[in-house]
Amino acid sequence: MLRTVAAIVIDQVAPFEFGVLCEVFGIDRTEEGVPPIEFRVCGERPGEPIRTTVGAMLIPEHGLDAVDGADLVAVPAATLRDEYPEAVLETLRKAADRGAMLLSVCSGAFILGAAGLLEGRHCTTHWRHGQQLLDRFPTILLDPDVLYVHDGNIVTSAGTAAGIDACLHIVRQELGSAAANAIARRMVVPPQRDGGQRQYVELPIPECTADSLSPLLTWMLDNLKAEHTVAELARRARMSERTFARRFVAETGTTPAKWLIMQRVLHARQLLEDTQMSVEDVAEQSGFGSAALLRHHFNKIVGVPPKNYRRTFGGATELSA
Incomplete structure (x- = not known):
């Protein structure tokens, strides 16, 4: 007692x-x-x-x-x-x-x-x-x-x-x-x-430690909704796939797939805070394609489902969760 x-x-x-x-x-x-x-x-x-x-x-x-x-x-x-x-x-x-x-x-x-x-x-x-x-x-x-x-x-x-x-x-x-x-x-x-x-916890965009991939990272951020394969990214960077994968890890500290998922979660977080989009639309705009996939990665990285995060941090009225 x-x-x-x-x-x-x-x-x-x-x-x-x-x-x-x-x-x-x-x-x-x-x-x-x-x-x-x-x-x-x-x-x-x-x-x-x-x-x-x-x-x-x-x-x-x-x-x-x-x-x-x-x-x-x-x-x-x-x-x-x-x-x-x-x-x-x-x-x-x-x-x-x-x-x-x-x-x-x-x-x-x-x-x-x-x-x-x-x-x-x-x-x-x-x-x-x-x-x-x-x-x-x-x-x-x-x-x-x-x-x-x-x-x-x-x-x-x-x-x-x-x-x-x-x-x-x-x-x-x-x-x-x-x-x-x-x-x-x-x-x-x-x-x-x-x-x-x-x-x-703040989730800053991983910084690139050199200039060689900066244009590519910027392009990826501007095209989060697109599908990105290592082969396609390597061609855009004008490198072999093996060299590109090694360089990407060296400059960002993570793999292309993990980097892209993190950026999509960050973008989804911003949309949940600042817009009235449904979770389905947030998933589409951030490049996850489906609400189920968004919930999976969002919960893994942020620690709560999107609707719970919006309830705590959303500045706009929630229309759908």
Whole structure:
């Protein structure tokens, strides 16, 4: 049963990620049927202000000793650094040893990692920091595509708003769906989102590292609807098929077929965001030919079906999904 939540804040804490913890666990919602939760804001030096990442100051009311006995110990994001306060790391280790649930929001996973609590664990963090987390803690089992990971007594979340998903997951598990739904309604967020963080990752067009294929790549982008074979592309580039295939990989880092699929997905993404085209028309305009083929490749690369992506990011009214 979730009765007490302790949020540990350190210098240069991120206010939004800290605010997520406050909003989910720190507000009395007993009138809406949510069981009472004692929320403690804890720091190394209680009563002394610490800096946030936006220039404001935050004053923790409690010291690290108030973490003792908390059912959930939460670590919001903070500016990345080489070392974290040893007193904070030791407090987290003690909480883990006594069986408390631990939660990190966004880059708060680096603090759990520095405490040695992610070794051999499945975990995640913001997609921009994933490789850095893996480089720093090579024994972790990183899943960069999800909104949150629950492994044993540790929950790690992806960037920023994914912390809401992780917090509501914990509420749902510990206090039931009714409590999670009540909190979500007050926050005006879905109780449970579809997909993972791949749908939020930037997908830049792979850059060509030399000039020789640039005209061909531009032509391919202008003709996404056309069928393209290696033989036809090699003739247009005035190379043998073998030489063309080798040169294409050398300059783009991938094969012609994979490069073309990625560009078609990127174009489909733009059409889903900016137009009212049906998914069938998006598939036709982006060169996939059928909605089924679009859904297959879109879901594989972006992580959600086209209709779910449009629901989240579409600026125009959806006519058909």
